[in-house]
Amino acid sequence: MPARFAHPRTKILLSTLPMLLFLLWPPVQADRPAIWGNLAPGSHPVGFKVFASVDASRTMPLVTGTDGPAEYGPRTVRIYVWYPATAGTGSVLRVGDYAHMAAEDFALISRDAIIEVRGLPLPVPLAKGVEIERQQEILESVGFAMRDAQPDPIRRPLLLVGQGLYYESPLTQFILCEYMASHGYVVATCPLVGTHTRLVNLNVVDLETEVRDLEFILAQARKLEYVDQDELGVIGYDLGGMAGLLLTMRNPDVDAFLSLDAGILSLHFSGLPNNHPSYAADKFRAPWMHMTQARFVPADRTDDASATLFDRKQYADSYLLLFNTISHGSFTSYANFGITAAVPGYWGPISDDGRRISLAIGSYARDFFDAYLKGDRKARDRLSKAPSEFGLDDVITRLERRPTSDTPAPHRDELVQVMIERGMDAAAPVIASARASYPDSLLFDEGVLNWLGYHFLYWWGRKEDAVGVFELNADIHSESGNAYDSLGEAYAALGNHEKALDSYRRSLELNPANANAAQMIERLEASAGPSE
Template identity: 25%
Template sequence: MKKSMKRQLLTLLIIFHGNLLLGQTSLNEINLNHGDYKVGFKHYTVSDSTRTYSRAYEYTNHKIARPIPVSIWYPSEQKLGNKSPLQVLNYFEILKEEEEWENLPNDQLLNWFYYPNTPENQLHLKEQTKAYSEIDFAKGKFPVIIYTASFQASSIENFALCEFLASHGYLVISSPSRGTDTRWFSNNLAMEIETQARDVEFLIKEAGNLAIADYSKFAVMGFSFGGLSNIIAQMRNDRIKAIVSLDGTERYQYELLEKSLSFNLDKMDVPYLHMAQKDIPDIVLKEDKIAPELNSKFVLYDSVRKGQTYRLKFHHLTHSYFSSLGILFSERDPRQDKSDPEIMESYKWVSNYTLNFLNAYLKEDENGMAFLETRPEENTSKEGLISQMVKQGERKVFSFQDFNDLASEQNYENLFQLYSSILKEHPSLKLPEGNLNTIGLQLIFNPKTSQQGINVFQLATKLYPNSANLYDSLAEGYLFLGNNEKAIESFQTSLNLNPNNQNAIIRLEQLKN
């Protein structure tokens, strides 16, 4: 007897049932304009030893370290020769691994997992994608996108979008949406949000092991339930610089966010792009017993004050079509779904808005910002495809403490570059001379961080070249390290700036004798 593997779905996820029709689509019909990079793909599993986990279908009390399957799409410049790209089937093989049915025969995939086993869907499995397994990483550093999957979904559910971003110079890393204790969520959804947020934080650290990851440029991107955990993860991780939400459930279940101990609207201070489904038709609201207010209510958008916020509504998309698997394999609902060409076109524009938003805020790309500032009708050349609302965020006051936190994270290296990059976004940034002097001396007189203190004073003397006191402190640092030549040079500079500096006079006499 076949074991049913249909996922439990929340009503709020807006995945409807009824008289359903099969879609006739293909990957090529999305018509995405891919970038200049080849797309590499890797998949492996690591473990989080700080948490425990049980495999759902082994029916045992045995606990293991929480396994984190990791899917990575990345830019590559490798010459491919006769190498063949992945098929959609290869992604489904990852799906069955993440569902803990590794030994399931491939001819049972569609029977077992969510989607109708039709000739059309069998053809989708044979389609070629844009990704190549295990090819070389491109040279250089690339911004990192952490993708969070929807309710109990696979890391590969949005593979077409992830491939698209990688082709344009992004490193995209994803893991499946798993429950706290097993593959499946419990009834405590607030706890499951916390678990997925911790998975996001694990992936941030995992990205640090990849040489091509630009560890100063992170964004999170999530579909449906993944949007909730991304909000919480951003609120407690300063590394996350932007949020992309693909009809994220934070729009529908704001009360779940409020249950988190980490929830703090003052911390949501980064650019935020939320792309929502079309208005739910009256017949669907009535038959599926959905609250009509879901078409208009968005408490989080109304409440956010600090970050620049973009709210888009895609009038040809229902909820499930914000994912690659959804547009290819999901049944269509004749009560509300548009035609396949309209669905595919809308998914293309979801991808384009995602790319331009990330370009604008992670790459400081002027074209990306211009795209966001242009009316959707002008970007798409179509009326009624997308509507948009934009809310200007309050300008964040970037403090010395904020600067010092970032400087500490990079071990006080490349400080002038860090200062210059922050100054572009926060031109009012001030680094008081006295604060730099204090931090520098604190670091210098700790033998483990002495060189870091020297780095602080090198920045400080660039910013305050006429400060005798800073050069005097820098000289003391060199003296502490035993670099007498540099100490004499710095004490002399201090004395030139302030001929009455008695400490410099005494130290120079000692060093020259």
């Protein structure tokens, strides 16, 4: 019947149906941990293990207990892993267990210390955010992961998680990690530790260290027999979002990237991550979902000055979810702890319903990775729906989507590798196809081709390939006197003096100050003898 004639009870049911559908989005189970709020575990029991691995390529000062100068040893990275497990083995982790590991990570207690939760040094958000009585209740809360449970041998997609500044412990994101593992992912992370000390600074050096730590745990996690080698996602919160972005830009293996309230949409006041050498927007080619506070992103971004990375991103589907919160901590596990007190340096007084925010983050994150790592069409369809369809428009104020079917132009590094490995004859049709398909894309910098050509010419002894590279360079950069100068040099080395002369003459036309071209023209004309 028309809605205006509906029975009052029917009206109530219709009004609550979107929320009921959203709560049933994941399969609801009876053993949902209370600390998770309304997030429902998937069908997989979750195992957890933590282990230390040594990156011998980097060093850190060692604590020796002496008064002498610091000694250095290899960097030890403590890796946390959540994974789908076989049923029911191992002790279930409490929040206090994660807090205990956090204290170990930052040398607040020794690794072999056994300390009751009441005596633990706690991360600041927990220590200052709630009353002591409430702290005990939170620390005793049971999660979903079982320590050292037997892994399910089926290979699963891998998710790497980057931690944030002031939120350095994996405790910060343990609920999301457990949740994603229950839905069929292996999740790996490590504490955020500075380059030379425990202290992390907001600079390029320490950001690079976090990227390298993520790369290191990627290498270690891929040794696990239950990790799929081909499906890789990255999650980054705060500084970890900057690190995750750089990792995604420089590693084509990343299949999807989720950033949580990270300062990457626009240039951060620190200059990060844009001032990092690995920042290259043209290499950002993975599907991306960015979740952040709505107050940071104006709706009207029509000019270049206000355009964000989301607006400029050229390839792969992208999603921007703007949340109705002013708390950075709402994007962490702390949102589920019922914290309301202000914590200077972390957040002000909190009035948000953190558990509903956590529900939205977890469910959208799962759909995002299910869509792009598992190829789940239903999950991708849900990503196209408005938050209001799930009764979440009070939590997510706006969802923007930038779907794209564009195939990115081959990156110059890929094409250079083809030229090196296959030679210019084999590479020529690949390059010609790329130039025809992407006429507006500058596939090669002049200097890159020039440098490659000289490697072929003098170091690798491949003169024909050198000529091919210099011909390509002169064709792309047809107004460059230097490109024609190099081409003339390659022709001369190959013994083709006529073409060498033509190239040097063209170089001199473009740059009359090119003394080398003038000298080579004179020398080549003299060696050719008098013309008839």
